[in-house]
Amino acid sequence: xxxxxxxxxxxxxxxxxxxxxxxxxxxxxxxxxxxxxxxxxxxxxxxxxxxxxxxxxxxxxxxxxxxxxxxxxxxxxxxxxxxxxxxxxxxxxxxxxxxxxxxxxxxxxxxxxxxxxxxxxxxxxxxxxxxxx
Amino acid sequence: xxxxxxxxxxxxxxxxxxxxxxxxxxxxxxxxxxxxxxxxxxxxxxxxxxxxxxxxxxxxxxxxxxxxxxxxxxxxxxxxxxxxxxxxxxxxxxxxxxxxxxxxxxxxxxxxxxxxxxxxxxxxxxxxxxxxxxxxxxxxxxxxxxxxxxxxxxxxxxxx
Numbered sequence: 001x002x003x004x005x006x007x008x009x010x011x012x013x014x015x016x017x018x019x020x021x022x023x024x025x026x027x028x029x030x031x032x033x034x035x036x037x038x039x040x041x042x043x044x045x046x047x048x049x050x051x052x053x054x055x056x057x058x059x060x061x062x063x064x065x066x067x068x069x070x071x072x073x074x075x076x077x078x079x080x081x082x083x084x085x086x087x088x089x090x091x092x093x094x095x096x097x098x099x100x101x102x103x104x105x106x107x108x109x110x111x112x113x114x115x116x117x118x119x120x121x122x123x124x125x126x127x128x129x130x131x132x133x
Numbered sequence: 134x135x136x137x138x139x140x141x142x143x144x145x146x147x148x149x150x151x152x153x154x155x156x157x158x159x160x161x162x163x164x165x166x167x168x169x170x171x172x173x174x175x176x177x178x179x180x181x182x183x184x185x186x187x188x189x190x191x192x193x194x195x196x197x198x199x200x201x202x203x204x205x206x207x208x209x210x211x212x213x214x215x216x217x218x219x220x221x222x223x224x225x226x227x228x229x230x231x232x233x234x235x236x237x238x239x240x241x242x243x244x245x246x247x248x249x250x251x252x253x254x255x256x257x258x259x260x261x262x263x264x265x266x267x268x269x270x271x272x273x274x275x276x277x278x279x280x281x282x283x284x285x286x287x288x289x290x291x292x293x
Contacts, residue, residue, distance in 0.1 A: 014200020020150030032282030045151025050261035053159025064166030068264030078247025079273015089237025101201025113238020
């Protein structure tokens with residue numbers, strides 16, 4: 001039952017990513033080429049909205065497991081590597097899966113790549129990801 | 134009801150989509166007590182043989198394709214895409230396209246685990262909290278993405 005709730009939440013988030021055009025290869029590429037700032041606007045408004053919502057939750061002590069992620073010296077390096085992959089594949093971990101559902105079959109290759117990269121990092125470097133929550 | 138579907142099917146302005154995605158984060162935390170994150174769902178998938186634990190993130194990421202299906206069907210563009218139109222238009226053969234997607238995916242997966250999150254967990258949830266790690270990771274995402282896209286696409290577009 002609990003699994004179904006999370007499945008449904010994931011479907012809701014995937015729907016929003018799709019409607020936001022975050023799953024659109026051209027929208028991501030044109031954001032990086034500064035030709036179409038639609039997604040930049042989406043991300044900016046999303047951050048501002050989430051910030052207000054999280055502050056409201058915090059003020060009422062209802063933030064659950066929301067907590068700042070830990071910093072370590074390889075965060076920026078990891079970010080850079082992610083960014084290179086983001087531009088090459090035109091997608092990030094969540095949107096790649098939403099793309100598959102949209103019928104963009106090629107994204108199955110991206111998803112396989114993300115799984116391989118995740119597996120590789122978990123087994124190669126002893127930098128632990130943010131603690132499981 | 135019909136008009137609601139029609140409204141959802143129209144292209145969403147950036148502020149509507151941004152507001153909906155942003156509001157999802159605190160509502161999800163309120164309803165489930167969890168902090169939204171996606172790249173760690175891939176880590177759960179890589180660790181299925183590991184000790185039993187709560188794998189809610191795996192269920193969450195499995196829901197994403199269902200959402201994509203809903204999003205695409207509400208727009209009525211049901212054709213399957215087996216290649217990236219942008220790459221095809223620039224004369225990149227299919228094999229090379231898939232190579233770029235796979236290599237990009239590997240870097241995305243590796244980088245997200247190293248940085249401790251992705252565009253959802255760091256750039257939206259983390260930056261919204263003003264977390265140092267998330268601000269620095271997001272700076273890395275953007276610098277890496279801008280530099281790579283500028284080099285790759287300007288080169289592809291300049292090719293004879």
